[in-house]
Amino acid sequence: MLESGAEQAVDYTAEDIEVAIKGKFDAVFDTIGLPETERTGIHFLKRGGHYMTLQGEAAALTDRYGLVVGLPLATSILLKKQIQYRYSHGIEYWWTYMRADSDGLAEIRGLSEIGKLKMPVEKTFPIAQVRDAHEAKDSRRVPGKVVLELD
Known part of the structure; x- marks a missing residue:
């Protein structure tokens, strides 16, 4: 950061x-x-x-x-x-x-x-993994910004 x-x-x-x-x-x-x-x-x-x-x-x-x-x-x-x-x-x-x-x-x-x-973006997830992205943020495994990529 x-x-x-x-x-x-x-x-x-x-x-x-x-x-x-x-x-x-x-x-x-x-x-x-x-x-x-x-x-x-x-x-x-x-x-x-x-x-x-x-x-x-x-x-x-x-x-x-x-x-x-x-x-x-x-x-x-x-x-x-x-x-x-x-x-x-x-x-x-x-x-x-x-x-x-x-x-x-x-x-x-x-x-x-x-x-x-x-x-700064910490991690990028494909839109199909939106649940994984939320779980990563909620569990604080990913401390920075998370981006969802659209196909």
Whole structure:
């Protein structure tokens, strides 16, 4: 991972990742948004750091209770977290609601093509082995990015 610009590599199979990099980051961008990734991400931050999540609480609560109840409920939960983390950890907590955006994907592609965004691929699977790819990621046998190739 050092080839992608990382300053430090941690072997999560041999070290406790939370101890190895606790309090070392200025920002965490959580694209998963699960309670476990939030807890871990918050602890990785220095005081004064920024945590951004693409969490699914808004969508899940809106699906469950409808737009009129679900969205305000999700927003109140997120505002509570924002205040809580500011005082308990000295960090800023942010979230966003997203939609699919072809222009954004084109920008990401452009950055990748000119070498400004590097995504090293750890392993490639043919699409027929999609189950194997998921099992490899879920069991953490493949720590980096996995790509499925279409025929």
